[in-house]
Amino acid sequence: MSTRAGLLALHPLAAAVGIGLFMLGQAHAATEVRATASYSLGGSAATVLDSGVSTNAVDVLTFPYDYNGNSAGIHTYGSPSGDFGSRSSGSGTYDVTGLFTLTQSITNTSAVAQRATFNFYITPGLLQNDIRSDLSSNGYYVAAGINFNILRNGASVWNSQASLRTDASGTSYSHSGADILIQSDATTYTIAGGAYSVDLGVINAGQSINLQYSLSTYANGNAPGAGYFTVPEHTVNVPEQTIFHPEHSYEQWVSDGYGGYGGYGGYGGYGECGYECGYGGNGHWETVTVPAYTEVIPAHTVTTPAYTSYGQSSGSHASSGDPFDVDWDGAPRSVYDVTGNFAKPPASPFEVTMAPVPEPEAYAMVVGGLAVVGALARRRRKPQA
Secondary structure: OOHHHHHHHHHHHHHHHHHHHOOOOOEEEEEEEEEEEEEEEOOOOOEEEEOOOEOOOEEEEEOOEOOOOOEEEEEEEEOOOOOEEEEEEEEOEEEEEEEEEEEEEEEEOOOOOEEEEEEEEEOOEEEEEEOOOOOOOOOOEEEEEEEEEEEEOOEEEEEEEEEEEEEOOEEEEEEEEOOOEEEEEOOEEEEOOEEEEEEEEEEOOOOEEEEEEEEEEEEEEEOOOOOEEEEOOEEEEEOOEEEEEOOEEEEEEEEOEOOOEOHHHOEOOOHHHHHHHOOOEOEEEEEEEEOOEEEEEOOEEEEEOOEEEEOOOOEEEEEEOOOOOOOOOOOOOOOEOOOOOEEEOOOOOEEEEEEEOOOHHHHHHHHHHHHHHHHHHHHHHOOOO
């Protein structure tokens, strides 16, 4: 068969696919955010903090304490187009909670059914019990927990929940859903952060769904400090852990050569380049896609050296996206990638994408196109009389 004949044979299939699948559809989202928190010190009545519902940014921040050695740390914040996080911490006798929620109303405005995917980032975080006093009697304890939850129309479609408690019986850790925490020492688990995707299923033409993302944290304890207390050396055996990293993309500035001062963009390009040229002179933005991969952390032991404190209270901490000390190393939202080139952060940590779901008629047209291709091929192979 000649090349021209081969190209002609593809035409019916191309037409069938083109006619059957040309409608791509779009999604429309209206987004609201809210931050709430509460705290109690020394067994007092709870104080509730509430940012209210906003379409911009929300922020609840306070560090209360009393004169009996009890303290708390609260920071819950976020926006539809920026970072988000929740921090609950305390020491002594305390009870702290934090909750950030993002709600989207998503409508499939196309004429065909769409399969929706929710893409989001989890920022680095921490789950930690800080032992500085004797918890072996009198019902003393410290505890912390964190919960990520994504709901479609009120039903959870992705969840990761973990809790950590230290009392007279020792330290216990539990989790459910996706296990995204890694043990660092006897009473600390870290959240490396990363990009995640959740399949929201099929949304029919004209149909709307309610999507809610929530991040909640808590820290509570009854652990007054008194006199000297020595925490003995402690060794834990950390089992092998397998972590799945979903595919994610980001934009990276690629320099085409030095171009001088770039106006508001800093060094690079000429004045007309402005912000977009920025670092690296004349160049262009390039999308970098990191494929999905599985990371295996071998089993290992972690030893925490002995230490002594005096008159201090034990405490606990739970956070994702601590605004005061975020380690971006390896996180996809890093402003600089591993090569040191200037990288353009994503426009939003929350994004819903849609892909068309072919109708039965579309499948029939594709099959019909394949049949035509086969018939043409058979005719060309038939010997001429």
